[in-house]
Amino acid sequence: MTTTQDPRKTHTEVDVAVIGSGIGGLSAAALLAHRGYSVTLCESHTTPGGAAHGFERDGFHFESGPSFFTGLSVEQSTNPLRLVLDQIGEQVEAVSYDHWNFHFPEGLFISSTDEKRYHEQLAKYASEKGMQEWRRLEERMIRPPKPEDIHKPFASLVDQELSDPFLRNLCDFDAFSLSGMDAAGTPLAEMHFMFRERFKASVDYPIGGSQAVVNALVRGLRKHGGKLVLGAHVDSVIVEAGRAVGIKLRRGGTVRARRAVISNAAVWNTMSLLPRGAVPDAYRIESMSAPQAESIVHLHLGIDATGLREDLEIHHVVLKSWDVTAPQNMCNISIPSTLDPGMAPAGHHAIHAYTAGNEPYALWEDLKPKSAAYQAMKEERAEVLWRAMEKVIPDVRARTKLALVGSPLTHERFLRKHRGTYGAAYRADEGRVFPGTETPLPGLFCCGDSTLPGVGVPAVAMSALITAGAVDAAA
Numbered sequence: 372m373t374t375t376q377d378p379r380k381t382h383t384e385v386d387v388a389v390i391g392s393g394i395g396g397l398s399a400a401a402l403l404a405h406r407g408y409s410v411t412l413c414e415s416h417t418t419p420g421g422a423a424h425g426f427e428r429d430g431f432h433f434e435s436g437p438s439f440f441t442g443l444s445v446e447q448s449t450n451p452l453r454l455v456l457d458q459i460g461e462q463v464e465a466v467s468y469d470h471w472n473f474h475f476p477e478g479l480f481i482s483s484t485d486e487k488r489y490h491e492q493l494a495k496y497a498s499e500k501g502m503q504e505w506r507r508l509e510e511r512m513i514r515p516p517k518p519e520d521i522h523k524p525f526a527s528l529v530d531q532e533l534s535d536p537f538l539r540n541l542c543d544f545d546a547f548s549l550s551g552m553d554a555a556g557t558p559l560a561e562m563h564f565m566f567r568e569r570f571k572a573s574v575d576y577p578i579g580g581s582q583a584v585v586n587a588l589v590r591g592l593r594k595h596g597g598k599l600v601l602g603a604h605v606d607s608v609i610v611e612a613g614r615a616v617g618i619k620l621r622r623g624g625t626v627r628a629r630r631a632v633i634s635n636a637a638v639w640n641t642m643s644l645l646p647r648g649a650v651p652d653a654y655r656i657e658s659m660s661a662p663q664a665e666s667i668v669h670l671h672l673g674i675d676a677t678g679l680r681e682d683l684e685i686h687h688v689v690l691k692s693w694d695v696t697a698p699q700n701m702c703n704i705s706i707p708s709t710l711d712p713g714m715a716p717a718g719h720h721a722i723h724a725y726t727a728g729n730e731p732y733a734l735w736e737d738l739k740p741k742s743a744a745y746q747a748m749k750e751e752r753a754e755v756l757w758r759a760m761e762k763v764i765p766d767v768r769a770r771t772k773l774a775l776v777g778s779p780l781t782h783e784r785f786l787r788k789h790r791g792t793y794g795a796a797y798r799a800d801e802g803r804v805f806p807g808t809e810t811p812l813p814g815l816f817c818c819g820d821s822t823l824p825g826v827g828v829p830a831v832a833m834s835a836l837i838t839a840g841a842v843d844a845a846a
């Protein structure tokens with residue numbers, strides 16, 4: 372790095388400038404720093420991590436996004452996040468667990484990393500013939516897909532193999548949980564990873580929550596000489612002679628990049644950083660109209676845990692009906708303090724309940740934060756989360772010491788996500804494919820959940836591995 376001063380006020384020059392500190396951006400930055408490149412990562416917010424950042428209120432530690440991680444506690448794992456951590460020489464302490472609960476319309480389904488136990492749960496709701504079909508599907512799904520099948524919809528295989536209604540519904544549910552799309556929209560390759568890992572991976576909760584994963588990536592970046600600048604919103608990508616050569620910060624200052632600029636911002640946000648003419652109009656229009664999942668309503672609770680069972684599970688999903696993609700239908704619940712007591716004051720639990728990524732942004736977009744109408748909407752749309760919580764802890768309302776509702780507008784503001792989206796949603800059944808890391812603008816690369824392979828922590832870590840390789844290989 373030619374200068375070590377704060378680029379918010381000055382002009383610095385490095386090999387690689389990175390926009391955004393989501394898991395994808397941090398991973399790409401740390402990998403490239405580890406490979407010997409000088410790297411500066413600029414993050415708009417004052418906390419790193421994007422969707423994976425944590426925050427604290429009244430002694431409760433909350434997560435804004437992911438809490439389901441795999442492959443952290445075992446000696447070796449093929450999980451891309453773990454591959455990144457291994458390469459940069461970092462570890463995350465984690466507690467592993469083996470089951471979690473789905474409250475399906477038919478009743479309780481205990482999902483498990485144990486094959487026999489999982490199959491017993493399936494057999495509670497599926498026919499005998501269905502179970503035979505399921506085993507065939509599993510066999511096909513754990514084999515690596517043929518290259519020509521990678522982008523095909525998962526539903527194409529489900530339609531061939533499954534007739535049992537419960538199992539077909541389950542496939543839609545699994546696909547939706549992973550990609551934000553049903554089985555028809557989700558590419559086979561993404562589901563292949565889920566099937567392959569289901570009984571092989573350790574399922575782990577990182578001690579300190581998702582922020583601990585973020586912190587490990589930050590450590591990895593810094594120890595290899597890279598720099599993370601917080602509160603540094605990037606206003607534009609500097610383009611000279613048809614090449615991305617740096618970034619300009621809103622507060623003044625620039626970071627020039629000799630080798631590459633990497634954007635970890637979502638595709639719509641990235642396009643808004645490019646000067647007119649930097650990419651062909653057709654590319655800009657296609658990128659700006661990239662399909663996107665809707666948003667999320669969050670409920671963060673701090674509750675009194677007195678008398679609750681000690682073996683309360685960390686994760687619960689409450690599904691009202693099998694119309695899986697319907698708004699207000701699927702609620703996810705994470706109670707990390709069941710495994711990491713440090714997430715809440717003694718005798719309490721910290722809870723993150725959130726809807727699936729299908730809360731219509733249009734319901735919220737005209738509301739003024741702090742207005743009475745906004746407050747009323749928050750109350751109305753979070754009610755489904757309270758009801759879902761009551762399935763797990765019936766007297767949760769009486770136990771609550773702290774309740775924070777996050778809306779699509781909160782999501783948009785704190786995650787810098789266009790229209791508060793959960794992520795890009797390129798549907799496999801429409802022949803859409805997530806774009807790769809390279810862009811038509813030489814020197815500009817993208818990583819994160821708008822790029823291949825898609826949404827989710829393993830996917831964005833994979834995108835970072837691909838991006839780091841592409842930058843390394845670029846002349």
Ligand SMILES: Cc1cc2nc3c(=O)[nH]c(=O)nc-3n(C[C@H](O)[C@H](O)[C@H](O)COP(=O)(O)OP(=O)(O)OC[C@H]3O[C@@H](n4cnc5c(N)ncnc54)[C@H](O)[C@@H]3O)c2cc1C
Pocket residue numbers: 390391392393394395396413414415416419420421422423435436437438439440603604605606635636637640644667725785786787793794818819820821826827828829831
């Ligand atoms: C509620 C929720 C629960 C989830 N649960 C799970 C789970 O359990 N398991 C799982 O695997 N996945 C889960 N996911 C998905 C997963 O968290 C995301 O797909 C992933 O973290 C996105 O990472 P990313 O690298 O794309 O970056 P993002 O997290 O989107 O971060 C992008 C960063 O770029 C910054 N940025 C944007 N524009 C600028 C700019 N102009 N200047 C500077 N900085 C900028 C933003 O501030 C942000 O920090 C969940 C997501 C959510 C929202």
